[in-house]
Amino acid sequence: QVQLVESGGGLVQAGGSLRLSCAASGIIFGFKDMGWYRQAPGKQRELVATLTRGGDTNYADSVEGRFTISRDNTKNTVYLQMNSLKPEDTGVYYCKISSISRDYWGQGTQVTVSS
Numbered sequence: 001q002v003q004l005v006e007s008g009g010g011l012v013q014a015g016g017s018l019r020l021s022c023a024a025s026g027i028i029f030g031f032k033d034m035g036w037y038r039q040a041p042g043k044q045r046e047l048v049a050t051l052t053r054g055g056d057t058n059y060a061d062s063v064e065g066r067f068t069i070s071r072d073n074t075k076n077t078v079y080l081q082m083n084s085l086k087p088e089d090t091g092v093y094y095c096k097i098s099s100i101s102r103d104y105w106g107q108g109t110q111v112t113v114s115s
Contacts, residue, residue: 002026002104006095009109012085016113020080022095022106030100036069036080038111040091048093049080062088085113 008020020036035050049069050058057069068081078095092108 002028002097004095004097004104004106006093006106006109009093009111011112011114014086014113014115016085017081017083018085018111020082020093020095020109020111022078022080024076024078024097024104028097028099028104032098032100034069034071034078034095034097036078036093036095038089038091038093039108040088043091045094051078082111085111087113087115089113 003025004022006020006022008018010018012018031053033050033052036048037045038048039045046060048060048063049067051069051071059067066082066084071078090111090113093111094108095106097104
C-alpha cells in the first residue's frame, strides 16, 4: 500500500524559508511524475511545482524563482524548498505522485506566512 507523508510546514514570517518533505512508502508501478499543490482557504487546489521522472520541472508563475522541487531517490522523498515566502503562499500543501494507473496524495501540511 502506498502512503505519502508530508512534513516541514509551519508558521514563518514573510521573506523567510521553509522546506517541505514528502516521504513515500510502498511500491509505485509506472511512476510518471511527482508534484506539490496547495490550497488556500476558500480557493481551489492549485499546482505549485512538478518534477517528471526524467527530471523536467515546472513551476507556477507565482513561485517561479522562489521555490525549488527536488527528489532523493534513495530516500523515496520529494522536497519543496520555499524561499522569499509571501503571505499569499499561505495554505495547505499537498504532494502528489502520479503513476500510469492512478494518483497518490498526501494528507497535507499547513504553511502560514505572516506579514
